Amino acid sequence: MIYLELFWAFFQIGLFSIGGGYAALPLIQQQIVNNYGWLTVSEFADLIIIAESTPGPIALNAATFVGTRVAGFAGAVIATIGFIAPSAVIIALLLFLYNRYKNLKYVNDALRGLRPAVVGFIAAAALTILKLTFFSESAATVGLVNIASLIIFTLALIALRKFKIKPIMVLIGSGILGLVIYGGLSLI
Amino acid sequence: MKKNFKLYISLFLTTLKISAFTFGGGFVIVSLMRKEFVQKRKWLTEQEMLNYTALAQSSPGAVAINTSILVGHHIGGFLGSIVTVLAAALPPLVIISIISLFYNLIRENLIVSYILMGMQAGVAAVLCDVIMGLSASVWRESKTFALAVMILTFLSLALLSINIIFVIVACAVAGVIYFGKIGKKGLKNDLS
Structure with missing residues (x-):
């Protein structure tokens, strides 16, 4: 039963995640956190960190992470298959159409409509993470706002936008900063 | 073989x-x-x-x-x-x-949780960076249509918590209608 639920949840994620990578995040959040309650919001944030720091597509990493936690390794395999199944079928269909018509106007138009939507989706997922980070309780929280997070966030954004440093490097740097700031505060 | x-x-x-x-x-x-x-x-x-x-x-x-x-x-x-x-x-x-x-x-582990708290702020920055890059590129592609879709999808997910699957289907349909019309208009202009 749990296997069936896992398969179905990730089948839907696979079927509706268009635009790859981050675009799947809000979909995963809605299914895994809101609908099934398999992860908390803070575990979901951890999942993004893990997915970003390891090779492989985010959705596939999410499938394995959630699958393992809910139903062990078998759960991971089933969630992964559930995610891949719809795109495998659709890809086969598209390949057939492509070889016949070489031109898929409707598919292209639909995709052009979806591209800006993907930005909105990612923004919604980012808002969840931002709320979690900025309003988390810690030794660095003044009033409601976590000052340390605000500083790390600002530095990371500057590193990414201005100096074009790779996301993985920025994440490692943020981790080190977190250790220094929170570790330092706990020693005081 | x-x-x-x-x-x-x-x-x-x-x-x-x-x-x-x-x-x-x-x-x-x-x-x-x-x-x-x-x-x-x-x-x-x-x-x-x-x-x-x-x-x-x-x-x-x-x-x-x-x-x-x-x-x-x-x-x-x-x-x-x-x-x-x-x-x-x-x-x-x-x-x-x-x-x-x-x-x-x-x-x-405390040390790991300190590191993860820092990385969480970093991930938020990575997401914001991706959003900035992508919104600039979709803006170049379809201007007001892109802006309207971005704002509407963000609001429908963040404020109204509408099921994302409906939002995806609606945007795909909107794309087919909007760009389909533009395509026809462009064709007419070419002919006249």
């Missing part, structure tokens, strides 16, 4: 290598595939690779997985696509399984 077997083995190993050592999104993997399959092994041409990438983008799912299905099919037929999908999915499956086994143990 022996030669085929060898082909499948090297197809498997090459894809496995690409998948296991590629950090970052699908397009990093796609450009590595291009390097390995087109330039080094000459299993397919540059044009074919481009077409497959476009097709992979047009389908839901992960771009890296979709591309590997198409390239595998091109090189070794149905069996070839099974081989490449397995090779592409195996590394994340194994790596994340191991991490999630130790997740509870690691998460309790």
Whole structure:
């Protein structure tokens, strides 16, 4: 039963995640956190960190992470298959159409409509993470706002936008900063 | 048969290598595939690779997985696509399984939780960076339509918590209607 639920949840994620990578995040959040309650919001944030720091597509990493936690390794395999199944079928269909018509106007138009939507989706997922980070309780929280997070966030954004440093490097740097700031505060 | 077997083995190993050592999104993997399959092994041409990438983008799912299905099919037929999908999915499956086994143990550790708190702020920055880059590129593509869709989808998810699947279907339909009309108008203008 749990296997069936896992398969179905990730089948839907696979079927509706268009635009790859981050675009799947809000979909995963809605299914895994809101609908099934398999992860908390803070575990979901951890999942993004893990997915970003390891090779492989985010959705596939999410499938394995959630699958393992809910139903062990078998759960991971089933969630992964559930995610891949719809795109495998659709890809086969598209390949057939492509070889016949070489031109898929409707598919292209639909995709052009979806591209800006993907930005909105990612923004919604980012808002969840931002709320979690900025309003988390810690030794660095003044009033409601976590000052340390605000500083790390600002530095990371500057590193990414201005100096074009790779996301993985920025994440490692943020981790080190977190250790220094929170570790330092706990020693005081 | 022996030669085929060898082909499948090297197809498997090459894809496995690409998948296991590629950090970052699908397009990093796609450009590595291009390097390995087109330039080094000459299993397919540059044009074919481009077409497959476009097709992979047009389908839901992960771009890296979709591309590997198409390239595998091109090189070794149905069996070839099974081989490449397995090779592409195996590394994340194994790596994340191991991490999630130790997740509870690691998460309790204070040092790890300090690091993760810092990384959380970093991830928020990465997401904002992606949003800035993408919104600029969709703005160039379709201006007001893009802006309206971005704002509406954000509000419907963040404020109204509408089911995302409905939002996706609505945006796809809006794209077909909007760009379909523009296409016809453009054609009329060309004729007159």
